[in-house]
Amino acid sequence: MATPTPAADLPSRPLTILSEEEEMFRDAVGQFAREQIQPHVRAMDEESKFRPDILKQMFGLGLMSIEIPEELGGQGGTFFQSVLAIEEIAKVDPAAAVIVDVQNTLVINALLRWGTEEQKRRWLPRMARDTVASYALSEAGSGSDAFALTTRAVQVGDEWRLTGRKLWITNAAEAGLFLVFANANPEQGYKGITCFVVERGAKGFTVGRKEDKLGIRASSTCELILDDCVVPAADVLGEVGKGYKIAIETLNEGRIAIGGQMVGLAQGALDHALAYARERKQFGKPIAEFQGVQFDLAEMATGIEAARLLTYNAARLREAGRPFLTEAAMAKYYASQVAEDVASRAVEVLGGVGFTKDYPVEKLYRDAKIGRIYEGTSHMQRLTIAKQILR
Numbered sequence: 001m002a003t004p005t006p007a008a009d010l011p012s013r014p015l016t017i018l019s020e021e022e023e024m025f026r027d028a029v030g031q032f033a034r035e036q037i038q039p040h041v042r043a044m045d046e047e048s049k050f051r052p053d054i055l056k057q058m059f060g061l062g063l064m065s066i067e068i069p070e071e072l073g074g075q076g077g078t079f080f081q082s083v084l085a086i087e088e089i090a091k092v093d094p095a096a097a098v099i100v101d102v103q104n105t106l107v108i109n110a111l112l113r114w115g116t117e118e119q120k121r122r123w124l125p126r127m128a129r130d131t132v133a134s135y136a137l138s139e140a141g142s143g144s145d146a147f148a149l150t151t152r153a154v155q156v157g158d159e160w161r162l163t164g165r166k167l168w169i170t171n172a173a174e175a176g177l178f179l180v181f182a183n184a185n186p187e188q189g190y191k192g193i194t195c196f197v198v199e200r201g202a203k204g205f206t207v208g209r210k211e212d213k214l215g216i217r218a219s220s221t222c223e224l225i226l227d228d229c230v231v232p233a234a235d236v237l238g239e240v241g242k243g244y245k246i247a248i249e250t251l252n253e254g255r256i257a258i259g260g261q262m263v264g265l266a267q268g269a270l271d272h273a274l275a276y277a278r279e280r281k282q283f284g285k286p287i288a289e290f291q292g293v294q295f296d297l298a299e300m301a302t303g304i305e306a307a308r309l310l311t312y313n314a315a316r317l318r319e320a321g322r323p324f325l326t327e328a329a330m331a332k333y334y335a336s337q338v339a340e341d342v343a344s345r346a347v348e349v350l351g352g353v354g355f356t357k358d359y360p361v362e363k364l365y366r367d368a369k370i371g372r373i374y375e376g377t378s379h380m381q382r383l384t385i386a387k388q389i390l391r
C-alpha cells in the first residue's frame with residue numbers, strides 16, 4: 001500500500017502534477033533562491049536595492065532567458081517554466097521574482113512574438129547574457145486606462161523622435177533595453193500606439209526618479225523621461241499603430257506569471273507560519289496543536305492550492321494555444337487575494353514577532369499588496385472576467 005503523503009509535506013510539495021523535468025527545474029530554482037537570494041533579502045529590502053552579484057547569478061543560471069531559443073544564447077524553455085521560476089523565487093523574495101517576470105514574460109515574450117529575425121538576433125543574445133529589460137506602458141495620466149497614454153512618436157526621416165514621460169517602470173534602474181509604447185498617430189486613438197525598443201544610451205532618454213515603495217522594495221520602479229528621444233526606424237517592434245495589440249497580448253500572458261508570483265509569496269508565508277507553529281509553545285504545547293491555528297493553516301494551504309491550480313491551468317492553456325483570457329484574469333485576481341490573506345494570517349500565526357522585521361512574514365505582507373495593482377488592478381481583472389462571462 002502506498003504511504004500517504006505526510007500533511008507537513010503538503011505546502012512545499014503541492015499535489016499539482018508537474019512533469020519530471022518541470023519538478024527538477026522548480027527544485028533547482030528553489031535551491032538557488034534559498035541559498036543565494038534568501039541571505040540578502042532583508043538587507044536588499046532595507047536598502048531598496050537589488051544586489052548586482054545576484055543579478056549576475058540569475059543571468060548565469062539562465063533565469064533571465066528562459067524562453068530565448070538556445071541558438072540565441074537562452075535556455076529554450078517554456079512559458080510554464082517561467083511561471084514556475086517566478087513562483088519559486090517569490091517564495092523567498094517577490095522583488096527578485098518580478099525582475100525575472102518582466103524580463104521573461106513581458107519583454108522576451110514580446111520580442112519572440114513580434115520581433116523580426118534581425119531584431120531577435122540583435123537583442124535576445126544580449127538579454128540572455130547580461131542585459132535587463134523594462135516594459136514601459138504606464139504614465140502619470142494613464143494606468144488602468146493605458147491607451148490614454150500621451151507619449152508621442154514623430155517620424156523624422158529614418159528615425160523616430162519620442163517625447164513624454166513614463167511612470168512606474170519596473171527594472172528601469174538596471175535595464176539596458178526598454179520597450180516603450182508611444183502614440184505615432186493620436187488622431188487614430190489607440191490605433192496610433194506603437195512599440196519601440198529604446199536603448200538606455202539613446203539620445204534624449206533619461207531614467208528619472210526611483211519610487212520609495214511599500215513592498216517589493218529591492219525591485220526598482222522609476223520614471224522614464226523621453227525628450228525628443230532618437231530611435232532608429234528599424235527599432236519599431238511589430239507594425240506602426242499595432243502597439244496596442246502587443247500591449248494587450250503581452251499583459252494578458254504576463255498576468256498569469258503575476259499569479260505565479262503571488263502563489264509563491266503565499267507559499268513562502270505559509271511555510272514560515274508552519275515552521276513557527278510547530279516550534280512556538282504556549283499553554284505547554286506547540287501552537288500547531290491548537291485547532292484554531294490548525295484551521296487557519298488548513299485554509300491558507302487550501303487557498304494557495306486553488307490559486308496555484310488556476311495559475312497553472314491558465315499557463316497550460318496559453319501553451320496549448322487555447323483561449324486563456326478569462327482564466328489568466330481569474331488566476332491573477334484570485335492569487336493576489338490569496339497572497340494578501342495568507343501573508344496577513346501568517347503575521348498573526350507568528351504573533352508579536354510576525355509584526356517585526358526579525359521574521360520574513362512582515363515583508364511578505366507588504367509585498368503582497370502589489371499583486372492587486374500592477375499588470376491590471378483587481379478591479380480591471382474583475383471587469384475582464386465579467387465581460388467574458390456575460391458575452
Ligand SMILES: Cc1cc2nc3c(=O)[nH]c(=O)nc-3n(C[C@H](O)[C@H](O)[C@H](O)COP(=O)(O)OP(=O)(O)OC[C@H]3O[C@@H](n4cnc5c(N)ncnc54)[C@H](O)[C@@H]3O)c2cc1C
Nearest residue numbers: 135136137138143144168169170221373374375376377379
Ligand atoms: C511597483 C509597481 C511596478 C509597476 N511596474 C510597471 C511596469 O513595469 N510597466 C508599466 O507600464 N507599468 C507598471 N506599473 C504601473 C501599474 O500597471 C499601474 O499602477 C496600474 O495599472 C494601475 O494604474 P494607476 O496606478 O494609474 O491607477 P488608476 O488606473 O488610476 O486606478 C486607481 C483606482 O481606480 C480603479 N479603477 C480605474 N479604472 C476603473 C474602472 N474602469 N472600473 C473600476 N475601477 C477602476 C483601479 O482599480 C484603482 O483601484 C507598476 C506599478 C507599480 C506600483
